[in-house]
Amino acid sequence: MITVVIPTINEEKSIGLVIDRLRAALGPVKGDYEILIVDTNSRDRTAEIAVEKGCRVVREPERGYGRAYKTGFTSARGDTIITLDADASYPPEAIPQLLRIFQDEQLEFLTANRFGQLRQGAMSRTHRFGNWILNAATRLLFGVRLHDSQSGMWILKKDVFERLNVRSNGFPFSEEIKIKAAKVVRFKEIPIEFSLRQGEKKLRTWKDGWNNLKFLLKLRFTRNT
Numbered sequence: 576m577i578t579v580v581i582p583t584i585n586e587e588k589s590i591g592l593v594i595d596r597l598r599a600a601l602g603p604v605k606g607d608y609e610i611l612i613v614d615t616n617s618r619d620r621t622a623e624i625a626v627e628k629g630c631r632v633v634r635e636p637e638r639g640y641g642r643a644y645k646t647g648f649t650s651a652r653g654d655t656i657i658t659l660d661a662d663a664s665y666p667p668e669a670i671p672q673l674l675r676i677f678q679d680e681q682l683e684f685l686t687a688n689r690f691g692q693l694r695q696g697a698m699s700r701t702h703r704f705g706n707w708i709l710n711a712a713t714r715l716l717f718g719v720r721l722h723d724s725q726s727g728m729w730i731l732k733k734d735v736f737e738r739l740n741v742r743s744n745g746f747p748f749s750e751e752i753k754i755k756a757a758k759v760v761r762f763k764e765i766p767i768e769f770s771l772r773q774g775e776k777k778l779r780t781w782k783d784g785w786n787n788l789k790f791l792l793k794l795r796f797t798r799n800t
Contacts, residue, residue, distance in 0.1 A: 576606060576607045576608065576609070576652060576653035576654060576655070577601075577604070577606065577607070577608040577609075577653045577655045577656075577657060577674075578608070578609050578610075578611050578647075578651035578652055578653035578655070578656050578657070578733075579597060579601075579608065579609070579610045579611065579656075579657045579658075579659055580611050580613060580644065580647035580648065580651060580656055580657070580658050580659075581593065581610065581611070581612050581613070581647075581658075581659050581660070581661050582612075582613045582614075582615065582635075582640065582643035582644060582647065582660075582661065583612055583613065583614045583615070583617060583621045583622070583625070583661045584614070584615045584616065584617050584621070584638070585617050585618055585619050585621060586617070586619075586621045586661040586662060587617075587619040587620045587621045587624060588773055589661060589662050589663045589772075589773040590612075590621050590624050590625055590661050591624050591628060592663055592773075593659065593660075593661055593662075593663050593667065594610060594624075594625065594628045594630060595628070596663075596667040596668065597610060597659065597667040597670075598610075598628075599667075599668075600667040600668050600669075600670050600671060601667075601670065601671075603671060604670070604671055604674060607653075608653065609630075609631055609651075609652055609653065610625075610629075610630040610631070611630070611631050611632075611633060611647055611650060611651060612625040612630050612631070612632045612633070612661075613633050613635050613643045613644070613646050613647040613650075614632055614633070614634055614635065615634075615635045615636070615637070615638050615639075615642075615643055616634075616636060616638070621661070622634075633646060633647065633650045637744075639744040639745050640744075640745055640746045640748055640749070641741070641743045641744040641745050641746070641747070641748025641749075641751075642744040642745075644658065644748060645741075645744070645748075648733065648736045651733055653733065654732065654733050654734070655677075655730065655731075655732060655733070656729075656730070656731050656732075656733055656736070657670060657674075657728075657729070657730050658727060658728060658729045658730075659727075659728060660727050660728070660772075662772035662773050663770065663772065663773045664697065664769060664770050664771065664772040664773075665687070665689075665727065665728040665767065665769065665770075666767055666768050666769075666770070669687070669728075669767045669768070673685060673687070673730055673765060673767075674730065676763070676765060677730045680761070680763065681761060682730075682761045682762065682763050683731065683732050683735050683756070683760035683761045683762070684729065684730070684731045684732070684735055684753075684756040684757075684760050684761070684762045684763075685729060685730040685731070685762075685763050685764075685765060686721075686723070686726050686728070686729045686753055686762075686763075686764050686765075687723070687726050687728035687729065687764075687765055687766070687767040688721075688722045688723040688726060688764050688765060688766045688767065689723050689726055689767065689769035690706075690722055690723055690766070690769075691722070691765075691766015691767060691768075692766055692767060692768040692769065693768075693769050694768065694769060694770045694771065696771055697769050697770050697771045697772075698769070705784040706723065706724075706725055708784070708788065709724050709725060709750065709784070709787055709788060709791070710722065710723065710724050712788060712791050712792075713750060713753075713754060713791065716791055716792070716794075716795040717754050717758075717791075717795065719753070719754050719757045719758070721753060721757070721764060722764060722766075723764070724749070724750045724753060724754075725746075725749050725750060725787070726749065726753075727749060728767065729752075729753075731756070732760075735756060735760050736752070738759070739752060739755045739756060739759075740755075741755065743790060745783075745786065746783050746786065746787055747786065747787050747790035747791075747794075750787060750790070750791065751790070751794060754794070
């Protein structure tokens with residue numbers, strides 16, 4: 576079984592579209608699947624729309640990108656997990672192809688690379704520069720060659736997450752899980768198309784970027800991390 580985990584906070588403008596596109600993409604995929612929404616106290620109709628469209632909604636009262644995913648992964652009924660953002664920036668239509676690669680190559684973790692097919696206007700120059708810094712730091716500090724350490728679209732086996740001891744509850748969760756997975760499981764990075772997000776912006780460019788860089792340094796030079 577496949578579980579698609581989507582963390583949300585105030586995404587009523589896009590969540591319905593994302594769910595519709597996701598169901599259309601998963602139509603030809605063999606086997607059962609569920610769409611699991613992890614909602615962190617949305618003040619709008621995000622959770623209601625998800626329920627109306629037949630999704631399972633889990634509430635996570637504590638905010639944090641990593642916290643939402645930890646709750647989603649723990650709650651997932653499937654043994655294969657796909658992650659997706661609720662802002663329509665990642666392409667659900669790519670999932671069947673990514674799943675074929677994941678299954679045919681017997682991978683345990685597949686991550687998408689947004690810079691492979693970055694649509695015009697989808698990412699500011701500041702964000703591109705910040706991502707370049709974090710990607711370079713990932714290669715330099717850990718020897719993990721990633722083109723997109725901050726990507727939020729992955730396919731992984733549920734037991735991989737259970738084995739990795741990912742500690743971050745914030746945005747660094749994304750880089751931490753990839754760094755740890757790349758060293759111990761069958762891992763691959765695949766380019767995808769990335770589009771301009773819809774709805775409310777959550778990322779605080781400079782603050783979150785600096786926090787991610789500090790986390791990488793701490794992860795590299797602190798024992799037992």
